[in-house]
Amino acid sequence: MLETVIGLEVHVQLKTKTKAFCGCSTEFGRLPNSQVCPVCLGFPGSLPVLNKTVLEYGIKVGVALNCKIPEYTKFDRKNYFYPDLPKNYQISQYDQPLAQSGYLDIAIENGTKRITIKRVHLEEDAGKLIHEGTDSSASYVDYNRAGIPLLEIVSEPELNSPDEAYQYLTTLKSIIRYLDVSDCDMEKGSLRCDANISLRPCGEKKLGVKTELKNMNSFKAVKSGLEYEIKRQLAILEAGGKVTQQTLLWDEKKQKTAVMRSKEEAHDYRYFPEPDLVPFIFKSADIKIIKETIPELPQEKLLRFVKEFSLAPYEANILTSDKSLADFFEKCSRGYKNYKNLSNWIIGAFLSEINNRSIEPKDIPITPEKFTLLLNLADTGKINSLTAKTVLSEMFETQKSPDLIISEKNLSQISDSGELEQIITQIINVNEKSVTDYKNGKANALMFLIGQAMKQTKGKANPNMVTEMLKERIKNA
Amino acid sequence: MPISKSEVKYTADLARIKLNDEELEILAIQLQKIVDFIDKLKALDISGIEPTSHVLPLHNVFRQDELTPSLKTEDTLKNAPSKEGNFFKVPKVID
Ligand SMILES: [Zn+2]
Numbered sequence: 103m104l105e106t107v108i109g110l111e112v113h114v115q116l117k118t119k120t121k122a123f124c125g126c127s128t129e130f131g132r133l134p135n136s137q138v139c140p141v142c143l144g145f146p147g148s149l150p151v152l153n154k155t156v157l158e159y160g161i162k163v164g165v166a167l168n169c170k171i172p173e174y175t176k177f178d179r180k181n182y183f184y185p186d187l188p189k190n191y192q193i194s195q196y197d198q199p200l201a202q203s204g205y206l207d208i209a210i211e212n213g214t215k216r217i218t219i220k221r222v223h224l225e226e227d228a229g230k231l232i233h234e235g236t237d238s239s240a241s242y243v244d245y246n247r248a249g250i251p252l253l254e255i256v257s258e259p260e261l262n263s264p265d266e267a268y269q270y271l272t273t274l275k276s277i278i279r280y281l282d283v284s285d286c287d288m289e290k291g292s293l294r295c296d297a298n299i300s301l302r303p304c305g306e307k308k309l310g311v312k313t314e315l316k317n318m319n320s321f322k323a324v325k326s327g328l329e330y331e332i333k334r335q336l337a338i339l340e341a342g343g344k345v346t347q348q349t350l351l352w353d354e355k356k357q358k359t360a361v362m363r364s365k366e367e368a369h370d371y372r373y374f375p376e377p378d379l380v381p382f383i384f385k386s387a388d389i390k391i392i393k394e395t396i397p398e399l400p401q402e403k404l405l406r407f408v409k410e411f412s413l414a415p416y417e418a419n420i421l422t423s424d425k426s427l428a429d430f431f432e433k434c435s436r437g438y439k440n441y442k443n444l445s446n447w448i449i450g451a452f453l454s455e456i457n458n459r460s461i462e463p464k465d466i467p468i469t470p471e472k473f474t475l476l477l478n479l480a481d482t483g484k485i486n487s488l489t490a491k492t493v494l495s496e497m498f499e500t501q502k503s504p505d506l507i508i509s510e511k512n513l514s515q516i517s518d519s520g521e522l523e524q525i526i527t528q529i530i531n532v533n534e535k536s537v538t539d540y541k542n543g544k545a546n547a548l549m550f551l552i553g554q555a556m557k558q559t560k561g562k563a564n565p566n567m568v569t570e571m572l573k574e575r576i577k578n579a
Numbered sequence: 580m581p582i583s584k585s586e587v588k589y590t591a592d593l594a595r596i597k598l599n600d601e602e603l604e605i606l607a608i609q610l611q612k613i614v615d616f617i618d619k620l621k622a623l624d625i626s627g628i629e630p631t632s633h634v635l636p637l638h639n640v641f642r643q644d645e646l647t648p649s650l651k652t653e654d655t656l657k658n659a660p661s662k663e664g665n666f667f668k669v670p671k672v673i674d
Pocket residue numbers: 121124125126137138139140141142143249
């Protein structure tokens with residue numbers, strides 16, 4: 103039996119207004135080379151100065167990942183030549199990273215598993231190369247991204263399946279989004295993930311030969327890329343062969359990997375201390391101030407939701423997966439005490455509105471007050487739950503208050519027995535066969551008749567009243 | 580062990596410096612002299628001294644996360660040996 107061993111190296115782009123070492127904007131999507139200056143272009147004579155927010159964000163993540171924050175940290179130069187790197191070195195951290203030796207607990211099938219975080223360090227991003235231009239023998243460089251702050255988070259190789267890797271990534275993303283220091287959007291490149299993968303006989307301590315897998319551009323791609331690479335290595339080993347240590351690129355379209363042509367002769371980066379930046383020394387009081395800005399994190403919130411609102415862990419898990427969503431639930435819970443129903447509505451109709459409209463939870467367009475009003479209207483029978491879903495959709499569309507939508511669209515539930523009586527008479531008259539079927543014990547026939555009544559009233563009839571009245575009428579007929 | 584020509588060549592390649600055979604030979608000797616000079620430090624007792632990466636008595640120098648003007652793109656590209664539109668242009672590189 104072979105065991106899979108995966109380690110992940112995650113880069114997240116920190117959400118600062120300006121770059122790590124200069125005051126250029128980090129805004130996405132601007133004209134090429136419009137957000138550059140002598141510092142991020144590496145012009146002679148320019149000097150980098152660290153953005154204070156970058157360091158604070160980095161420490162926040164370190165603390166949230168249960169890392170030790172050493173008293174002393176410094177920056178180093180990682181030297182290599184590539185056209186996306188204007189200075190021919192990247193400012194990074196080598197032997198004295200910002201944070202180290204932490205852990206992240208991930209949910210697995212029967213409980214949680216603790217994954218060691220080896221280190222967390224700061225570095226700057228490189229520029230962007232574009233290979234498709236008018237001149238096919240040229241590449242084009244945009245340095246707007248050069249110098250944007252990145253945080254590199256390295257796990258120990260302790261993940262044993264693509265599922266665990268996926269779980270690790272989504273848990274990490276959720277924590278970092280709670281801290282509000284990065285968008286962690288893989289599709290937009292604000293979270294990037296490289297993996298190293300190897301197989302070894304179960305029980306063996308020594309790691310097998312590993313390959314490095316890059317270019318997985320979505321959470322789904324991480325899973326499928328890893329699955330593919332594990333199968334590939336397994337086939338080699340089972341045939342008695344040896345895995346070659348190399349860097350592979352995942353091709354999401356073709357669903358396969360390709361060997362990356364060596365960027366460097368060797369990974370000989372000749373790190374040395376960055377002389378242009380001073381070191382950074384923290385007192386425990388500094389760390390304490392930053393610690394106090396860390397909000398309740400998803401795992402604590404989940405446990406609290408289970409306890410405080412008597413929710414099932416799986417419900418609490420969905421509600422706390424995003425901070426804005428969790429905040430929305432909590433705000434609603436202040437004015438609406440049927441927590442179970444609230445949770446059902448948010449996880450069900452509410453989330454599907456959000457997903458169908460591709461809205462980020464932080465941009466929820468309706469207020470907790472209007473949402474709980476809607477639930478109250480449904481609870482008191484002013485509208486039935488089917489109509490409530492229509493009204494919710496309309497609320498997302500127009501941001502109008504539910505009572506206004508109900509009166510404008512004349513959606514009030516019909517609970518007037520006189521009015522319902524008329525409708526039922528009509529339905530019984532035109533559906534004789536179904537009435538007979540029901541009398542002869544076909545329960546489905548009643549469902550059909552109820553359906554007709556709902557259709558007749560455009561879904562507004564009180565379904566309980568319709569059911570009771572139909573039963574009564576047929577019994578007495 | 581003295582520095583070999585192939586070590587000089589490897590280092591030169593990493594630094595993208597092209598050297599001919601004669602230069603490699605001269606530099607191997609010169610680099611050896613530099614390394615020998617640095618090796619004098621080995622004679623010192625440094626057992627009680629912490630490694631130092633910075634010699635200035637300065638630390639925690641920051642800037643606030645505030646925008647400062649970037650260069651105009653035309654100025655950015657002014658000295659570029661090759662450009663097109665808003666881009667720097669370089670010989671094709673493929674991963
Ligand atoms: Zn800049």
